[in-house]
Amino acid sequence: MKNVLCTNDLTKTYQLDDEIIMAVDQVSFEVNAGEFIGLVGPSGSGKTSLLAMIAGLLSPNGGKIILAGEPLSEMSESQRTKFRRQKIGFTFQTNNLVNFLNVRENVELMLRLNGKLDAEGKERAVELLDRLGLGERLHNLPSQLSGGQRQRVAIARSLIHDPELVLADEPTASLDTTLAFQVVETFSQLIHEQNRVGIMVTHDLRMCRYTDRVFQMVDGKLARIISDADEIQQLAKTDN
Amino acid sequence: MNLSVAIYLAFKELWRFRGRYLLVSLVIALITLLVIFLAALGEGLANGNKEYISKLDGELLLYQEQANLSVSASQLGRSAMNDIRRLSGVADAGAIGTSSVFIDYAGAEESESVSLLGVEPGYPGEPAVERGEQMGSLRANEAIIDRNTARNTGLDVGDTLLINATQGTVDEQYPLKVVGVTDGQQYFIQPSVIIPLYTWDRVRPRPTSTVGPSELTFNIANVKLEDPAEIESVSRLLEERVSGIEAVDRVTAYEATPGYVEQASTLNTQRGFTLLIGVLVVGGFFQIQTLQKVGQVGMLKALGASNFVVGVSATIQIVTVNTLGVIIGGLSTLLLTMFLPPSIPIVFIGQEILVAVLTLLIIGPLGGMVSIRYLLRVEPLTALGLAN
Numbered sequence: 001m002k003n004v005l006c007t008n009d010l011t012k013t014y015q016l017d018d019e020i021i022m023a024v025d026q027v028s029f030e031v032n033a034g035e036f037i038g039l040v041g042p043s044g045s046g047k048t049s050l051l052a053m054i055a056g057l058l059s060p061n062g063g064k065i066i067l068a069g070e071p072l073s074e075m076s077e078s079q080r081t082k083f084r085r086q087k088i089g090f091t092f093q094t095n096n097l098v099n100f101l102n103v104r105e106n107v108e109l110m111l112r113l114n115g116k117l118d119a120e121g122k123e124r125a126v127e128l129l130d131r132l133g134l135g136e137r138l139h140n141l142p143s144q145l146s147g148g149q150r151q152r153v154a155i156a157r158s159l160i161h162d163p164e165l166v167l168a169d170e171p172t173a174s175l176d177t178t179l180a181f182q183v184v185e186t187f188s189q190l191i192h193e194q195n196r197v198g199i200m201v202t203h204d205l206r207m208c209r210y211t212d213r214v215f216q217m218v219d220g221k222l223a224r225i226i227s228d229a230d231e232i233q234q235l236a237k238t239d240n
Numbered sequence: 241m242n243l244s245v246a247i248y249l250a251f252k253e254l255w256r257f258r259g260r261y262l263l264v265s266l267v268i269a270l271i272t273l274l275v276i277f278l279a280a281l282g283e284g285l286a287n288g289n290k291e292y293i294s295k296l297d298g299e300l301l302l303y304q305e306q307a308n309l310s311v312s313a314s315q316l317g318r319s320a321m322n323d324i325r326r327l328s329g330v331a332d333a334g335a336i337g338t339s340s341v342f343i344d345y346a347g348a349e350e351s352e353s354v355s356l357l358g359v360e361p362g363y364p365g366e367p368a369v370e371r372g373e374q375m376g377s378l379r380a381n382e383a384i385i386d387r388n389t390a391r392n393t394g395l396d397v398g399d400t401l402l403i404n405a406t407q408g409t410v411d412e413q414y415p416l417k418v419v420g421v422t423d424g425q426q427y428f429i430q431p432s433v434i435i436p437l438y439t440w441d442r443v444r445p446r447p448t449s450t451v452g453p454s455e456l457t458f459n460i461a462n463v464k465l466e467d468p469a470e471i472e473s474v475s476r477l478l479e480e481r482v483s484g485i486e487a488v489d490r491v492t493a494y495e496a497t498p499g500y501v502e503q504a505s506t507l508n509t510q511r512g513f514t515l516l517i518g519v520l521v522v523g524g525f526f527q528i529q530t531l532q533k534v535g536q537v538g539m540l541k542a543l544g545a546s547n548f549v550v551g552v553s554a555t556i557q558i559v560t561v562n563t564l565g566v567i568i569g570g571l572s573t574l575l576l577t578m579f580l581p582p583s584i585p586i587v588f589i590g591q592e593i594l595v596a597v598l599t600l601l602i603i604g605p606l607g608g609m610v611s612i613r614y615l616l617r618v619e620p621l622t623a624l625g626l627a628n
Contacts, residue, residue: 048624048625051624052621052624055542055624057542057620057621057623057624058621078546081541081544081546081620082544084542084543084544085543085544085545086544088544090539090542090543090623092539092542092623092624093624093625094535094625096539098249098536098539098540099536100252100253100256100257101252101256105252109543110543110544112245112248113245113543113544113545113549114544141256169624
């Protein structure tokens, strides 16, 4: 199995007045291609800070991140911007779509940013949207879509440029339960089909049923990695 | 590639939210209308004061030394002209007398107020005619009218006009034949009638009813130099050799017109404040826009859009909205002036208008600078709610 993401003693601290807060404390893990990871933990446990560092949005205070064989933690800001554009796909909790671009244009945006928008790319965007049940919504603006449809557009956008890593920050936070399950299930299917690495931050443990492994964060530390499928299903039944 | 993405994003947003952006363009159009109108009015008023002087074929104007550059207070004698013309460096010179009168003409509903300018035919000071012919002699009962007089009165070559002048306590009327029409030659915010100097001395309003035996006086002299580059030295020479005169260039001369500087500075102040309002309106609008889309910009940056894309895109939008506003405003001003009476002195040419338009084109980027700076500082972490 191809190792795509590797962190080694990853650390992030914040200074608050005279106090130093350890947001991420020496976190090490490896993720292989085709794996879908659930990153869970209580508020303030460091999961979003960890996600931000893996995404190259935040510089670590210590440790290393190797993504697709490249030392992300050692790159300059402009290098990281370019790297994000090419190698990472995102789905956010809010502000997910560009409000003046229609569904198709939002998905094509990643290809456009990478200078790869050609006829084949446009066709793939339509196919992907069709697959996500948005074939009839290609020309709708985000304001004309439901929350679930918006998240599915964001999923399409996060995958269209063939990234190595797809990150999702609380993608189901604003959705009802049925929609939330649909969105995560689709996300999981696509990650597996396309052999990407997917990491989803969620506070909703029920969503972990579609993941291959679950990383549990507590007080900035990677307290537990759950790999056993039964154990994950058990966790997914836990009442939040 | 980055540039094409920036252009794409800029115009997509402008088009999708065209109503909102058009509204700002219309506000800029109103500001443009006001600024250009003030500039055109300033140009028109200034032109009305200086047009005849600024078009004189000559480099220097001579005033009576103690007149403090006031044309009406300045009185020069005919004999001074001989001294002036003989001086080395002077190519030619002409006397100019000014007064203000009412004229009548066939079919006139009411008398027309004009500047009556007495000049020496064939000498600097007599404007070239566009149609008809130049005046014949110093005493001819002839007149050249400027384009404005022709437009206001309908007079043309071959017509007769009547000069109404009160001389002493007697109201007199002097018929003069129009022999030529010249271009715009306004003086003292009035259209002009140019007549031979001796005729002018005879028909102009005066406190006594008869022309006295004393020497003919006029107001100023227009001097054409052999070499315009020698203006400083010839000016000094004239003041040394011809007693009791002050020599100045044309710009100094018309800037010394009573009220000219005050009028110009008043209009410039109004224009300055209007431009300031423009900067604040554009700046305010784009700042509000920026604050509304901080989250979206953060998301774009997280996706990998560079600061170049974000900054250039915003700049393109600001410049486009502003330029559209200036174009709409400029065309509206032209349209508006078609419905204004000709008595309002508006001139749409000249440096003033050019400066106004250029300044208006700059206010957009200037006003939007704060919001562009703000956009560049939005952190991609905002997309994850971590920026603070």
